[in-house]
Amino acid sequence: MTALLSMEEVSVHYPVKGGVLRRPTSWVKAVDEVTLSIAPGETLGLVGESGCGKSTLGRAVLGLRDLAKGRITFDGQELKNLSALDTRALRRDMQLIFQDPYASLDPHATIGATIRAGLDIHRIGSRAERAERVTETMRQVGLDPSLADRYPHEFSGGMRQRVVMARALVLRPRLVVCDEPTSALDVSIQSQILNLLKDLQDELGLTYLFISHNLAVVEHMADRVAVMYLGRIVEVAPRAALFAAPRHPYTQALMQAIPQPDPARRTPPPLTGDIPSPDDLPQGCRFRGRCPYAMARCAEAEPPLLGREHRAACWLVEEESTR
Amino acid sequence: MTLADPRELAAADLGTALDEVPAGPPRGGFRAALRRLWRHRSGKIGGGLVALIVFCAIFAPWLTPYDPLKLDMIDRLQPPSWSHWLGTDELGRDLLTRVIYGTRYMLLVSCVATAIGATGGILLGLLASAGGKWTDMAVMRIVDIMLAFPYILLLLAIIAILGPSLVTALVAVGVASMPGYARLVRGEALSVRESEYVEAMRVLGAGNWRITFGTVLPNIASPLVIYTSYTMPLAVLSAAALSFLGLGAQPPLPEWGAMLVQSRSFLRTASWVVAAPGFAIFFAILGLNLLGNALRDVLDPKART
Amino acid sequence: MSELLQVEGLKTHFQTESGLVRAVDGVDLSVNEGEVLGLVGESGSGKTITALSLIRLVSPPGKIVAGRVMFGGQDLLQASEREMVQLRGDRISMVFQQPKASLNPVRRVGAQIAELFIHHRGASRRAAMNQAVELLARVGIPAPERKALAYPHELSGGQAQRVMIAMALALKPRLLIADEPTTALDVTIQAQILDLLRELCRDTGTAMILVTHDLGVIAQTADRVSVMYAGQIVEERPVARLFDDPRHPYTRALLASMPVQGRVAPRLGAIPGSVPPPGRMPAACRFAPRCAVRAERNMTICTHEMPALYPVEGGVSRCWCDAPAEATT
Helix, strand or coil: CCCCCCEEEEEEEEEEECCCCCEEEEEEEEEEEEEEEECCCCCEEEECCCCCHHHHHHHHHHHCCCCCEEEEEEEEEEHHCCCHHHHHHHHHHHHECCCCCCCCCCCCCHHHHHHHHHHHHHHCCHHHHHHHHHHHHHHCCCCCCCHCCCCHHHHCCCHHHHHHHHHHHCCCCCEEEEECCCCCCHHHHHHHHHHHHHHHHHHCCCCEEECCCCCCHHHHHHEEEEECCCCCEEEEHHHHHHHHHHCHHHHHHHHHHCCCCCCCCCCCCCCCCCCCCCCCCCCCCCCCCCCCCCCCHHHHHCCEEECCCCEEECCCHHHHHCC | CCCCCHHHHHHHHHCCCCCCCCCCCCCHHHHHHHHHHHHHHHHHHHHHHHHHHHHHHHHHHHHCCCCCCCCCCCCCCCCCCCCCCEEEECCCCCCCHHHHHHHHHHHHHHHHHHHHHHHHHHHHHHHHHHCCHHEEEEEHHHHHHHHCCCCHHHHHHHHHHHHCCCCHHHHHHHHHHHHHHHHHHHHHHHHCCCHHHHHHHHHHCCCHHHHHHHHHHHHHHHHHHHHHHHHHHHHHHHHHHHHHHEEECCCCCHHHHHHHHHHHHHHHHHHHHHHHHHHHHHHHHHHHHHHHHHHHHHHHCCCCC | CEEEEEEEEEEEEEEEEEEEEEEEEEEEEEEECEEEEEEECEEEEEEEHHHHHCCCCCCCCCEEEEEEEEEEEEEECCCCHHHHHEECCCCCCEECCCCCCCCCCCCHHHHHHHHHHHHHHHHCCCHHHHHHHHHHHHHCCCCCHHCCCCCCCHHHHHHHHHHEEEEEEECCCCEEECCCCCCCCCCCHHHHHHHHHHHHHHHHCEEEEECCCHHHHHHHCEEEEEEEEEEEEEEEEEHHHHHHHHCHHHHHHHHHHEECEEEECCCCEEEEEECCHHHHHHCCCCHHHHHHHHHHHHCCCCCCCCCCCCECEEEECCCCHHCHHHHHH
């Protein structure tokens, strides 16, 4: 199957500004040569801890960050080569659901106006048709259309997140980047939103890039999972394979670190040490400072993604396969 | 842990939140703010003073039997009495009448000058925030230069170019307040442009124009109202000062600054002549400032206690 | 095991523009010596206000209007402000969610820890500094002598939380109140911090109230659990019992709504609606409007009368389903 979205060696760098003149003194590789693809209708889960570059990658996919290297293709078109007009057209196909439903809604716009914005911008339909589409989309996300003239501050977090979803879906996009869509919400609300995201995917045939720090949530949502650590993909595999037998030591640790709601299984912390700062990476494998299996070879060279369908960036994978 | 009863799940699994509806009629932030303003103590006093000024300006001819300009050489320099509550000036004009008519000039000055300053400053500030690195640099250097001039010198320079009159004073005071607005607007606009809801507009494909006027401008309205409440009294005071220096409204217009300068030589012999316009200016500024403080409390959540 | 802290009928109300908010509405709690009590609830449940009320740190317009907080034979709600200042940081201490916001940004962390020894124990500057370095080493800060001279902004989030824990446990308090201590941290760091808290409390014999929204954290850390909903305790059980056999419908629904690793279901359990806003709190059972059990069994009492805390196996539950027969008639 051809990919709807593919990223080839995508890198995004941020300047580290220093000195009185605030000139860039060095660059942080927030995203470092990431290659991934997403098939139509698929959900790719992207997991990692804060600062690993997962949100930056999500923004880069939407063309909101300049690439230092690599290319991103959507439906066969390379993003960088598009004219301004085509970029605008592409906006209808790719949308973003934000993490924080408080910060991502304009406090001075009614939720109806917020949801309608996409239609206004792209001049879709007549006034009546736009109102019709807003009503329909509000129903789809479980919002009462009669609330269209309310302001965001009148709503709870879960309701606001539905507004954020409606705003993204009103343009009938094909790809939706979900950037931690439930981390700002309570568990009981989180499950409402996750269920809704699944329903909408079935109903509208959406493709998701689902970004989260929570492995349990990703396991629930994703068909395939990519694990990111300090700007790199360290493991990517079909969901079942990854959760049955994680290959990268970081993925293993991440799984073990999630506090399980089961007092009978109390686990000691799997990792010692802090996450290194992305502007000061160790030589070789970037996980080796915290890795319980670190070997001499890990300091020499950074492992590439090894394996076929279940790929992990760890020298142990190579040794297993040669043995 | 046990999974909950499947029926329980089904009941919980409606996937809708239709049951959750905000109470009461739809309310914007604006009406809530007005209500809070009414409850604010100094807001009530300031609002009352300003309302009184507006009332006087509108109904001036009905509030007094006298003509503010007509000379009456018989009743010159009368002290306050039943027929002339605040007395008369050196040309026999009723001072209360002139003070009442003066509210019209005061409102004209505060509204027009502020409108000029705010419009110009907002446009400059938005241009700087939205126009990219070089535009920003160019606009802000001009603003810096204007701010580097002493305020009164800037006013004098503008009047020197345009010649002294009431209209000139208005324009001068307005232009002189532009750089302050521009700087405020740029700062606020830049921080709003960083917000996620602006990013959301970009993701939807909104252009710079729509983002600037459709999203950024409404979201910087509160600090702008607060700032305006500070500049308005300053505009009134500046215009009065210019008139006092003979560079603004010219006698015999019943403008308070012009009234002051005209009567200042009678300060010792007939103090009421000076007191009337002096206290009028005082109460007008007090009213605007009290209202401004109240507005800040009401609109700026950070300053609220 | 003897009782260290006993809270009865605690009520903390907020007088706001839109009316009176009963953030904490009649909470009973107890903590035994050396025990970890988990206080779990979603946002708006009143769990943080409860924790702050215990040491009287509720800021206006919040006001403690009723209840007793017995600690060491004394009702803390009756104690003078001076006694409370003495008590806080010494016999009862706190760890907050945002460690960097709780540290003074312009003072070196070593000096901030040392200050505790100087103020509360009258230690000399030098001795206090040595103790501070020792503590930093104890909470797992690498190169503690060097880090003692660091400013808070030079620490990572995990390190800052370790420093906060060092400060909280410096004077070997009898009770530690930890309010979402790991919520701002990454999972791998969270696991370390929870382990550290558990271990240090065990070593010093300190009891802990762990306030969190995360049932996973509770399961991994607590001995006993109190579940809060809309300002009230709805269930209080030993941790194993709570997770094996949750009694209150809210606890059950909450557990069902958590995605659990290794157990992929097509759909998650969800609680419809959300916590009622303060002004529109149901007069009877506060969970009734969202309760699946009530809906299914068509129970009318739930919307007419407030249930009390009824004894269930190992603890109590605030549900009419658990009420003894005579109470419902």
